[in-house]
Amino acid sequence: MTRGAETLCSPLPMRITMVKKRLASGETCRKCAQAEELLRSRGLWDRIDEVVWADEADPASPGNELGARFGVSLAPFFIVRDDGQSPIVYESVLKLIQERLASPPTRLESPDAVDVETVARELGDRHPSEILRWGLERWGKALGIAFSGAEDVVVVHMASEMGFPLSVFCLDTGRLHPETYRFIDAVRRRYKVEIDLMAPDAPKLESFVKRKGLFSFYDDGHGECCGVRKVEPLQRALGKLRAWATGQRRDQSPSTRSAIAVVERDSTFSGISGAPLVKLNPLASWTSGQVWQYIRENGVPFNSLHERGFISIGCEPCTRATLPGEHERAGRWWWEEATKRECGLHS
Ligand code: SF4
Numbered sequence: 001m002t003r004g005a006e007t008l009c010s011p012l013p014m015r016i017t018m019v020k021k022r023l024a025s026g027e028t029c030r031k032c033a034q035a036e037e038l039l040r041s042r043g044l045w046d047r048i049d050e051v052v053w054a055d056e057a058d059p060a061s062p063g064n065e066l067g068a069r070f071g072v073s074l075a076p077f078f079i080v081r082d083d084g085q086s087p088i089v090y091e092s093v094l095k096l097i098q099e100r101l102a103s104p105p106t107r108l109e110s111p112d113a114v115d116v117e118t119v120a121r122e123l124g125d126r127h128p129s130e131i132l133r134w135g136l137e138r139w140g141k142a143l144g145i146a147f148s149g150a151e152d153v154v155v156v157h158m159a160s161e162m163g164f165p166l167s168v169f170c171l172d173t174g175r176l177h178p179e180t181y182r183f184i185d186a187v188r189r190r191y192k193v194e195i196d197l198m199a200p201d202a203p204k205l206e207s208f209v210k211r212k213g214l215f216s217f218y219d220d221g222h223g224e225c226c227g228v229r230k231v232e233p234l235q236r237a238l239g240k241l242r243a244w245a246t247g248q249r250r251d252q253s254p255s256t257r258s259a260i261a262v263v264e265r266d267s268t269f270s271g272i273s274g275a276p277l278v279k280l281n282p283l284a285s286w287t288s289g290q291v292w293q294y295i296r297e298n299g300v301p302f303n304s305l306h307e308r309g310f311i312s313i314g315c316e317p318c319t320r321a322t323l324p325g326e327h328e329r330a331g332r333w334w335w336e337e338a339t340k341r342e343c344g345l346h347s
Contacts, residue, residue, distance in 0.1 A: 014082050014100070017050045019063040021075035024056045032076040035093040042163060044101050048078075095192070097163030109138045111242050111271065111278040120261040128282035129158040131262050135243055135280045141167040142272075143243040143280070146234075147195065149180035150303055150313040151291050152247020153187055155282060157300045159245075160191045169196035169237045173229035174205075175315035183303040190301055198233035205229070215317060222318060222333050229315075238269045243278040251287050252312065253329045260284050288328065 020036075021029040039045045054063025054075050067073060070089045078090040080100055090096040123131045135143045136159060145155055145168045159166050170184055188195050208228045217225045238244060244266070250258050262284045266277040283291065288311070295302055305313055309321030311328035322331040 014080060015049045016047060016096075016100075017052055017066070017079040017081075018048045019052050019054055019066050019072075019075050019077050019079070021054045021063065022056060022061075029075060035076045038093055038163070039097075042097065042101075044097065047101055094160065094163055098165055098192075102163055102165050111265070111276045114138075114263075114265075114278055116261075116263050116265050116278060120263045123262050125285070126262075128155070128286060129162065131280060131282035132158050132245060133162055134263075135245060135278070136162065136164040139241075139243045139278075141165050142241055143167065143245060144169050144196075144237060144241045145245045146170075146237075146247070147184070147187065148247065148313065149176060149184050150247070151288075151295065151306070152283070153183075153302065154291055154294050154298075154300055155245055155247050156187060156191055156193070157298060158282070160193065166191075166193050167196075167241070168193050169198055171230050171233050171237075172197040172199050173315050174200065175229065175317060177305060177313070177316045177319075179305045180303055180313060183301070186301055196237065198237045200229045200233055204232065217318065217333075218335060221336060235269055238266075238271055238277060241271050241277065242275070243271070243280060245280040245282060247283055248281045249283045249286055249288070249291070254327075 018035075020032040023029055036045065039048065052063045052066060053061055054067055055061035058064070063075060066079065067075070067077070070077075070079065070087070072089055072091060074091065076093065078093070078096050080088045080090065080096070082088075090100075119134070123134060132155065145159060145166060147153065147156055147168050147170045149170060156166070156168055184195060184197070187193075205228055208224065212224070248257060248260055250260055260281050262281055264279050264281070266279040269277055271277040286294075294300065303310075303313055309323075310319065310331065311322050312332050313319055314332055318333050320331045320334060322328060
């Protein structure tokens with residue numbers, strides 16, 4: 001055995017070496033300890049075949065030699081060797097998990113088989129990440145995360161932190177703020193995730209705009225425009241899925257969202273081949289304050305519109321900044337009755 005190395009077991013042909021840093025004080029560096037903790041919490045620690053130490057006080061220690069050989073200066077890092085392949089180095093434990101260790105769910109449970117009422121009761125007071133994990137473990141990429149370009153980014157962040165391969169989609173109505181488009185792209189780059197931008201059906205949109213112009217919602221309500229630009233693309237996105245996760249919260253709208261469950265059967269939309277869909281609302285019981293505390297404490301990126309008084313963010317012509325003391329939904333379709341301020345995505 002190499003000096004400074006401890007060997008762990010793995011039945012797989014792929015071999016993974018983790019290089020950890022030992023500080024001059026003898027302690028393990030904090031980032032290395034966090035990486036190990038993450039692997040253990042995901043049940044992936046036994047996939048690490050070998051741990052090699054880079055001793056701060058000993059430039060000739062095996063980990064430091066590996067760092068010099070692979071051109072890496074910061075531990076932790078991981079060297080993955082597949083039979084007959086050149087070794088690949090991962091400097092991010094999340095990337096290692098996503099690309100090499102996360103396996104698709106073995107069950108792909110039928111949404112029909114889920115007793116949603118019981119699950120909702122059991123998960124009702126759990127942390128949002130546990131609710132999300134429950135869904136991701138069952139459906140993997142067949143669970144789509146609906147990202148609106150607002151503070152529901154925390155759902156993307158939580159899922160990414162768990163290291164599952166992600167499926168994220170966004171409804172590109174064509175009427176979003178420039179800031180929102182920039183934010184969506186920033187999220188794509190930050191989390192290294194493909195975001196499926198669902199555009200409206202072109203012939204339907206052309207026909208609608210030709211008949212009614214670009215601002216008909218101010219005259220006869222947002223229903224028809226949202227139908228073309230949001231609801232139909234959402235149905236298309238959901239048609240490839242078994243479950244989806246939203247950023248809905250009960251405190252967002254006392255009149256329309258006060259009773260949403262953390263897990264429910266989607267009563268409006270269907271999934272693959274018309275099958276039932278399970279809908280997860282992991283943030284249901286969180287308040288806006290909790291969401292923003294999480295964003296600040298975890299360095300989660302956010303839409304710059306939030307710094308200009310926008311709380312709820314939707315399409316540019318239908319969203320305005322709110323005044324102090326106004327409820328967040330007051331900034332959406334403000335010319336309509338409060339009970340109609342939903343776009344048909346969460347009926
Ligand atoms: S929010 Fe406004 S612009 Fe966007 S789809 Fe609905 S009505 Fe159309």
